[in-house]
Amino acid sequence: MHKSSVFDCTLLQFSINHRAVGNITAINENCEIPFAIKRVYYLYDVPGGESRGGHGHKALQQLIVAASGSFDVIVNDGKVKRTFSLSRPNVGLLMPPGLWRELDNFSSGSICLVLASLPYDEEDYLRDYQTYLDWKFKA
Secondary structure, three states: OOOHHHHOOOOEEEEOOOOOOOOEEEOOOOOEEEOOOOOEEEEEOOOOOOOEEEEEEEEEEEEEEHHHHHHHEEEEOOEEEEEEEEEOOOOOEEOOOOOOOEEEOOOOEEEEEEEOOOOOOOOHHOOOHHHHHHHOOOO
């Protein structure tokens, strides 16, 4: 059985470097987050009412940030669900591997930024919920 639970997810607040001409927030690998960043991607122009995600990862850790706008991250460990509402660019959701996640409730113009611990690898994905449950709870 893969032991990560929704209670292993952590909201991290990052420092804001305030300037009259705009703010800066820096996120350094193996410092503010506990992994080396191997991939960065972002979701944008998500139509209202659409959901994204709907998968799990076997090994990938990730930090999910609302770089602009807002959205919800629904995290599921096969027993418990938690919803995290992200709406500030200096706050990120740190997710361990072994959880199912869905992104929902995107505001207009929102940007979902993801920092990932591994390069893209289709073998790491669990794209079907029943397959995820079988993997999660196998002996």
